[in-house]
Amino acid sequence: MKRPYELTAIFRHAIDLNVMTMLDELYGLVPDLLACSPMLDGWLLKGNTKAEALLYDVFGPSGPTASAIAVLTESLKHDVDPRIVSMWNGREGSEGASVQYVGRPAPETSMLVLRAKPGAFTNEWEAAADLLRSSIGLLHPTVVTLDSAGYFDKKVFKDRPGIGWMLYLPKVLTAQQVPEARALVPVLGADKKQIGTIVVTVTDEPFSDENPEHVKIANAIEIRLVDQDLLPRYADL
Known part of the structure; x- marks a missing residue:
């Protein structure tokens, strides 16, 4: 990549x-x-x-x-x-x-x-x-994304953040909500309570927007999140 x-x-x-x-x-x-x-x-x-x-x-x-x-x-x-x-x-x-x-x-x-x-x-x-x-x-x-530079044109929703390799949202997310994710990393606050989740698309190698399978997984997660009203628009951040 x-x-x-x-x-x-x-x-x-x-x-x-x-x-x-x-x-x-x-x-x-x-x-x-x-x-x-x-x-x-x-x-x-x-x-x-x-x-x-x-x-x-x-x-x-x-x-x-x-x-x-x-x-x-x-x-x-x-x-x-x-x-x-x-x-x-x-x-x-x-x-x-x-x-x-x-x-x-x-x-x-x-x-x-x-x-x-x-x-x-x-x-x-x-x-x-x-x-x-x-x-x-x-x-x-309110959001953190980690992706490769060419992924912007391949994400599903142009008015919302893409997931790419990783996406942080200040929400508690479960595997039932995002079954396509390869990992869900809880983020804890100062009081040790969960304040958010890092959603990870690929764990066996670095994410690449040149890999169709990586893009497919990321796109599927974006659609899944939007269907549940969990992926905000940029205008709402």
């Missing part, structure tokens, strides 16, 4: 969208990104040129760097809605990856998107699910 993976979390930002808040939230994902793949490390601020994109480390051993804070504070000083922070892993080709955080004040929805080429992502579904679970605990999203 040559297309990149895309992890997309949609959420509402409950507190002030200042630079430190956004960077601290991104820093909270760093350990889980690294656990997902050793290539998801060494994050740099994106720039207008390649030379600029190699200048500033986003994080140090204890959190966001002073240089990243200063650069973003200056570049975003006139931006209120949206505020965008973009970073990349400093690698190109099959090991390239980037993260874009598009922050909007509530009640508008914010979005975090990780794009990672196959060489910069895990082949193990459990590691990918752990990364989703980390983003859920940090951002409290």
Whole structure:
């Protein structure tokens, strides 16, 4: 599978969208990104040129760097809605990856998107699910999807999220509701009660939108969820 993976979390930002808040939230994902793949490390601020994109480390051993804070504070000083922070892993080709955080004040929805080429992502579904679970605990999203970049045109409902490899919904789902799923991963809240479910389409290999069987499973799950009014429209997120 040559297309990149895309992890997309949609959420509402409950507190002030200042630079430190956004960077601290991104820093909270760093350990889980690294656990997902050793290539998801060494994050740099994106720039207008390649030379600029190699200048500033986003994080140090204890959190966001002073240089990243200063650069973003200056570049975003006139931006209120949206505020965008973009970073990349400093690698190109099959090991390239980037993260874009598009922050909007509530009640508008914010979005975090990780794009990672196959060489910069895990082949193990459990590691990918752990990364989703980390983003859920940090951002409290209304939906998270993980798919390959070409799946958007193959999903069933264009006005709703697709499932691709994985889909998180803040609902308790059972095997009786989604029998086509290869795994249902419960997501627990701070009180250890289940707050949602990660639906997984493929567990024996990475999902690929070039594999007709993978697409067939994902499409069937989407139809099953919509038939039960469990898959929201984007407009309702």
